[in-house]
Amino acid sequence: MRRILAALLLCAAALTTGQPAHAATGPHPDSPPIMGADVSSLAKSEALGGxxxxxxxxxxxxxAILGSAGLNYVRLKVWVNPADGYNTKTQVLAVAKRAKARGMGLLVDFHYSDSWADPGKQNKPAAWADLPFEELKQAVAAHTRDVLGALKAQGTPADMVQIGNELNGGLLWPDGRWDNWPNLAALLNAGHDAAKEVSSSTKVVLHLADGADNDLYRWWFDTAAAHGVRYDVIGLSYYSYWHGTLEAFRANLHDVAARYAKPVVVVETAHPFTTADDDGWENIVTSAEPYPGYPATPEGQAAMMRQVIEAVRSVPGGRGLGVFYWEATWTGVPGNGWDPADPSSGNGWENQALFGFDDRLLPTVRTFTRS
Incomplete structure (x- = not known):
């Protein structure tokens, strides 16, 4: 039914935009079921003229452009009280409504922070900074219920939800740091239980970075199991220029899916299509060949995505759920930089978007429907 609805909506969009309705409305039949993109930057980009x-x-x-090219899921991050007022419940609700109207699935990514949470930093929201631990758990649950409940109330429930982002070292430091697993487990379970309270069908994802590091994943998920952490899906970030070889990545996918009897999904991956800069802010990845044999060109970007998708597709037992490209719509729009507290910051990532410097969709998206 979802694909039928998406096809009808695409036909309607074609009538109003002048675009042909011949493009695919979902992944290739041999692709994993989820072919997605993180579009967290979209609301701010559009507000600033993107x-x-x-x-x-x-x-x-x-x-509409991404959907017509075959992407069938979006990922949206949530911050608690960011300085610029973006990536909050307000924008998540608005973009979710647009995505669901096009038949797309929705993954909500809770950072439990006012800004970026990743392996190097898991800072508490300012409003939670001095809460005793029991109240911190309650804040996690209340925030999770609030966002997910609002999505459900407007008829756009989350299909998947991340309780935390790139949790290698835990979350909400210092209380939920990696060296205090009882607290870490309690916080994760508070988020899990709140999500399931809103909708028992929503799949809970636990997400680590370094997707080729099997030792990390075994340590983390073995320890999580020992502390009774509840979840449905293992999420991974895999950036080939940081996280190791494609071979090690594939091996890790296979191992963790079998070891923990859980489906796996790549919630972040990317590759540059150029070494050039579009916003005057130095790019994070500048190498002409960030991974051997895969240059920073549109063709290199597409070729790397084919490898990542194929690795997920190869996971036995249908446990390879799919891939999300990060960050598809984060183009070089002035003011839409990496630091929510600094309007003058650039994003450093526009050379890895799925739209080129001329704002046109890159041919990489064909990878998602023809892999």
């Missing part, structure tokens, strides 16, 4: 175009140059809605 433009998105089909490959032929015609301007359109970014979600």
């Amino acid at each position: 433009v998105y175009r089909y490959e032929n140059g015609r301007r359109g809605d970014a979600l």
Whole structure:
């Protein structure tokens, strides 16, 4: 039913945008079921004048463009009280409504922070900084229920939810740091239980970075199991220029899916399509060949995505759920930088978006439907 609805909506969009309705409306039949993109930057980009175009140059809605190219899921991060007011419940609700209207699935990524949470930092929201631990657990549960409950109330429930982002070292430091697993487990379970309270069908994802590091994943998920952590899906970040070889990544996917009898999903991956800069802020990845044999070109970007998708597809037992590209719509729009507290910051990532410097959709998206 979802694909039928998506096809009808795409036909309607074609009538209003002048775009042909011949593009795929979902992944290739041999692809994993989820072919997604993180579009957390979209709301702010659009507010600041960001433009998105089909490959032929015609301007359109970014979600319509991605959907017409075969992507069938979006990922949206949530911050608690960011300085710029973006990536909050307000934007998540608005973008979720647009995505669901196009038949797309929704993954909500809770950072439990006012800004970025990742292996190097898991800072508490300012409003939670001095809470005793029991109240901190209650805050996690209340925030999770609030966002997910609002999504459900507007008829766009989350299909999947991340309780934390890149949890290698835990979350909400210092209380939930990696060296205090009883607290870490309690916080994760508070988020899990709140999500299930809103909707028992929503799948809970626990997400680590360093997707080729099998020792990390065995240590983390073995310890999580020993502390009774509840979850449904293992999420991974895999950036080939940081996280190890494709061979090690594939081996880790296979191992953790079998070892923990859980499905796996790559919630973050990317590759540059150029070494050039579009916003005057130095790019994070500048190498002409970030991974051997995969240059920083549109062709290199597409080729790397084929490898990542194939690795997920190869997971036995249908446990390879799919791939999310990060961060598809984060183009070089002035003001839409990495630091929510600094409007002058650039993003350093526009050379890895799925839209080129001319705002046109890159051919990489064909990988998601023809892999």
